[in-house]
Amino acid sequence: MSAPDLTVPQPPRGRRLRARDAVLVVIAVAALLILFEGSSIRSAGEEMDRGIARTIVLAVGEPAGWVADLLPFDDAADEALGFLSPASGLEGTGFDSATPAGPAAGAVGAVTPESFDPAELGADAAPPGELSKVLVTGDSLSMPLDTELARRLADSGDVEVVRDPHVGTGISKSGVVDWAQLSRRQVADEQPDAVVVFIGANEGFPLPLAGEGEAECCGPDWAAAYAERARRMMDTYRRDGAARVYWLTVPTPRDGSRQEITRTVNAALEVASQPFRAHVRVLDTVATFAPDGYRDAIEVDGRKQIVREGDGIHLNALGAEVAADSVLDAIRRDFGS
Secondary structure (H helix, E strand, O other): OOOOOOOOOOOOOOOOOOHHHHHHHHHHHHHHHHHHHHHHHHHHHHOOOOOHHHHHHHHHHHHHHHHHHHOOHHHHHHHHOHHHOOOOOOOOOHHHHOOOOOOOOOOOOOOOHHHOOHHHHOOOOOOOOOOOEEEEEEOHHHOOHHHHHHHHHHHHOOOEEEEEEOOOOEOOEOOOOOHHHHHHHHHHHHOOOEEEEEOOOOOOOOEEOOOOOEEOOOOHHHHHHHHHHHHHHHHHHOHHHOOEEEEEOOOOOOOHHHHHHHHHHHHHHHHHOHHHOOOEEEEOOHHHHOEOEOOOEEEEOOEEEEOEOOOOOOEOHHHHHHHHHHHHHHHHHHHOO
8 A cells, every 4th residue: 555645735634524514503603692692792783873784684683582581591601601791890789888878778868058059049069179170981972972971171271081982891781891890990000080971871781679580671660779879979079079070871772662761760770870960961862852752863053964973773874963062061160161
């Protein structure tokens, strides 16, 4: 038997896979994606611009998301892959371990002067001090608002703007980023004089109740649990009165199923801010962008212009400019021109 010609490539040894084996692998991977990341596929499709690509993704994502909602694997995947988050160490149960910002359940909390915005009473408010650093944070809603605020504040004076968006996160979902922990870290690291918060595109997840069990969105139990989480964040960001907080409500989305979540989130923000009206401003975006329900265009500079992205959720660049006007007006009222 002659020796093999080593100049000729030799076939690999071992078992040879057939085309059918490759098809089975693809099917298995697809099944795992549906089980563990079905809701992510749906969310990705919902955030795409309208077109054939979005239609194709949603054709897969909507049934995949429906299956994932029925099974526990999606949350398990978030927890298992939390180490991949750029905000390392911020996953977990910070809201559960944080000291409550409101009175204990069943107790009546004292009303303090901090519950009132002096301007609403016709009184002169003590200025918070010099504005030197602004933190702009939230989920994907905070972009491109953060860029617009950074540009304008840089043009108007020596103000540092820290942009810290966390895309895909939410106050009601803590598998990857826990906003109780994140807000504390942001304040400790940055010591901001003003904090702009724009978050709410990914809400609606079940929230644990004080006793046991959890509340589904969007009834009073869920709203109360969400408001308690938001209140803790507001308390952290206001830095015992040394800072001012500008929290934007969520503009009404196009999708009807999301509108109920948004309406509940916005109502919870109003309740959450009540003990801290002296330091926390809840800025109403609904009156600006959807006074009579969702709309793609509003009047800007005397003519109708598109202010929303194609996903029907986010603001586009022009919408961010309009929102920035509201934020900067509120900042000037507090810090002066």
